[in-house]
Structure formats: C-alpha cells, structure tokens
Amino acid sequence: MKELEKHEKEVYSKWDMDLRENRLVIVHKMILEEKPEKMLDIACSSGKFSSCFIKNGWKVFGIDISDNVFYAKERGLEAIKSNITEGVPFKNESFDLIFAGEIIEHIVDTDFFLSEIYRVLKKSGILIITTPNLASFENRMRLLFGIYPIWVNYSIEGTGHVRSYTPKVLKKQLNQHDFIIISHEGNFIPILPQFILNDVNFPLLSLTRNFYPNLSQCIILKAKKR
Secondary structure, X not given: OHHHHHHHHHHHOOOXXXXXXXXXXXXXXXXXXXXXXXXXXXXXXXXXXXXXXXXHOOEEEEEEOOOOHHHHHHOOOEEEEOOHHHOOOOOOOOEEEEEEXXXXXXXXXHHHHHHHHHHHEEEEEEEEEEEEEOOOHHHHHHHHOOOOOOOOOOOOOOOOOOOOEOHHHHHHHHHHOOEEEEEEXXXXXXXXXXXXOOOOOOHHHHHHOOOOHHHOOEEEEEEEEO
16 A cells, blocks of 8 residues: 555646636535535645635635645645545544545545545535546447546556446445435546547537436535435
C-alpha cells in the first residue's frame, strides 16, 4: 500500500481539475441546492473547486494526501494533509455535506471509507459521490471488441484505481452503509473514446447526460444519511 500512496502523491499532485467538466457543474448545482453551513471536500487537491463555496459564508474543509492542500489553504479552505485510508480526522457528526469526488476508486477498504463518512456526517447529512462508470457506453463497446476498459487498472501504475463501480453496485454499497439514495445523474455518454471526444472539448456532449445515466462516463450520486 505504500507504493500506491507514493504513486497517488506523484500523479495527483500534478493534476489540475478543469471546472468545465460537466461532472463538476452538476455537483456544484447539487451543493448549492443543499446550502450546507459546513462541508468537507475529500480529496480536495488545491481547493480549486470547493473554494468557490466560501463566498456563501459556509465553512469549507478539505482533506488531501498531496502537498496541494497548501494551495487549498491559500484559497481559504480549512485543509488538512491526511491519508483518507486511515480515517477521516474529524469528530462525529461534524458536517452537513461531504463531497467525495473521484476518490473511492483509489481506496482498497471502501467499507471503512464509507463508514468514516457516515460517522462524520450529521444526521440527515448529504453525501455527493462521483466515480468512473465501469458500465459506461464506451466500456461496453471496448469489451465487445476485446479492448480493456478505460479507467480500470491491473497495476498501481496509471490512474492508481483499485476499485471499479457500476451504478447499481455503488447504490447497493451505500444502502448497506445506511445511506438513502436521493438522485443518480450522469455527466455525458461517451459515444467515442473520451480522449478524442469529451464534455470539455465538445460541451454539447453534456446534453446526453440523462438520456440513460447508466451509460454515462461517470456515476454521480447524491445520498442522505439515515
């Protein structure tokens, strides 16, 4: 696991999220609808996304394994450098909302991860979670032609993903941890390989997002703590 942690730090310390991603546009809207007074961004990186909520007067906290947390602090987040696989370093029922974007696929013990999120969420608190969709249209086509699925790894090299989800499986696991699913949305249906055509270089592709979310590139779930 030390090798995985080292890889995560090396790869994702250089990663810069693009706020034009439809995934982030949708999550941004979901968070604004909830109006959380206190929220946590797990795997916040430099705080580029979640810092925009500070202007609403909300307390925004962040956790990340990389040194990017120092940039998050500069942007106004109360950010902590921490390895999330060892637990969420906050007291019980601390947050109204938690955003866990593109992180669960990097975690081996996902049950512990979700139990920690449940612990630090307030009663009826909101979890917004996103992860690549193993059953996306592109992956179904890849398998049909004997090509390995995208965002799925057989080694710690590459994306560092160690878990893969379909919408049904992620919903099932959240239910097992006493979360109630509120909504399931997609970001876009990858009708061509994502490195050629995606929602950033061709924004109109985002119009496909809710034709059939189970085929979308990304799983976007909003859930509530029982």
